[in-house]
Amino acid sequence: MRLAGVGKRYGRRGPWVLREVELTLRPGSLVRIEGANGSGKSTLLKLLAGIERAGRGTVEAPAGRAYVPERFPPALPFDARAYLCHLGRIRGLSAAEARRRADHWLERFGITGYAGTPIGRLSKGTCQKVAVAQALLAEAELLLLDEAWTGLDQSARGELDGAVAERAAAGGLVVFVDHDPTRLAGLATGAHRVADGVLHEVPLPQAGPDGPRTAVVVEAEALPEWLPGRPERKPLADGATRLDVPSAHADALLRRLLAAHPPVHIRSVREDNA
Numbered sequence: 001m002r003l004a005g006v007g008k009r010y011g012r013r014g015p016w017v018l019r020e021v022e023l024t025l026r027p028g029s030l031v032r033i034e035g036a037n038g039s040g041k042s043t044l045l046k047l048l049a050g051i052e053r054a055g056r057g058t059v060e061a062p063a064g065r066a067y068v069p070e071r072f073p074p075a076l077p078f079d080a081r082a083y084l085c086h087l088g089r090i091r092g093l094s095a096a097e098a099r100r101r102a103d104h105w106l107e108r109f110g111i112t113g114y115a116g117t118p119i120g121r122l123s124k125g126t127c128q129k130v131a132v133a134q135a136l137l138a139e140a141e142l143l144l145l146d147e148a149w150t151g152l153d154q155s156a157r158g159e160l161d162g163a164v165a166e167r168a169a170a171g172g173l174v175v176f177v178d179h180d181p182t183r184l185a186g187l188a189t190g191a192h193r194v195a196d197g198v199l200h201e202v203p204l205p206q207a208g209p210d211g212p213r214t215a216v217v218v219e220a221e222a223l224p225e226w227l228p229g230r231p232e233r234k235p236l237a238d239g240a241t242r243l244d245v246p247s248a249h250a251d252a253l254l255r256r257l258l259a260a261h262p263p264v265h266i267r268s269v270r271e272d273n274a
């Protein structure tokens with residue numbers, strides 16, 4: 001995926017929101033876009049999604065794209081399952097496969113009970129889960145997430161983290177905007193900041209091999225497959241597991257563990273400064 005000399009303004013006389021954006025990303029990357037309010041993050045994602053057109057420059061993006069917008073249109077004339085099946089069909093899935101994936105994501109987000117509810121009558125949080133599900137079921141080459149975690153409960157956030165990790169592991173390219181600087185800690189491969197219409201590469205939160213590490217001892221029937229910071233997992237003699245992560249990722253790891261299903265009991269947390 002490549003952006004070269006991209007500029008975007010709304011209206012013929014509007015100010016250039018993006019002026020000269022250069023960005024090349026490889027499949028399998030997981031990239032964070034940050035920037036001040038109104039700097040143009042959503043605009044950038046819309047250009048990548050093909051929803052807005054660049055005023056100048058070139059945008060090369062894969063045909064298979066899925067996008068979670070910052071605001072999901074609320075008054076769609078579908079119930080949740082019918083909407084997901086419909087979008088699956090638009091993406092070329094068979095009716096049976098679209099239904100299978102729709103049910104899979106409804107179940108993963110814990111909203112199977114709302115499958116038959118018209119989207120306009122869903123709570124904000126449930127609606128957001130549907131918005132995220134429609135993008136995930138596409139298994140797209142390019143997945144664009146604009147504040148997709150906002151409005152989700154802890155457990156759904158954990159599911160989304162896991163789903164994003166799966167997409168990147170399958171070779172997909174994921175570009176996301178989120179206000180939490182630790183979002184997808186340990187998984188993101190790059191970060192860029194939008195400022196004055198230009199993109200600047202910025203370092204990811206420090207998690208060098210020589211920095212402090214945190215050991216978290218947990219008891220659980222099963223641990224989520226993907227955990228922030230990709231901790232080393234060491235089984236202990238009494239059946240507990242010791243997770244060892246760079247301390248920069250400890251908060252994100254603890255949040256994920258607290259939201260896990262089946263539940264995880266955190267027995268101890270210790271930072272090792274040695």
Ligand SMILES: Nc1ncnc2c1ncn2[C@@H]1O[C@H](COP(=O)(O)OP(=O)(O)OP(=O)(O)O)[C@@H](O)[C@H]1O
Nearest residue numbers: 010011017035036037038039040041042043044070
């Ligand atoms: N459809 C539109 N028509 C006119 N101006 C727009 C439109 N969409 C965005 N803008 C303007 O473009 C600028 C960048 O907006 P954008 O939503 O991309 O920023 P952002 O970084 O995502 O902001 P936030 O963090 O507040 O979501 C803002 O000044 C905004 O007012």
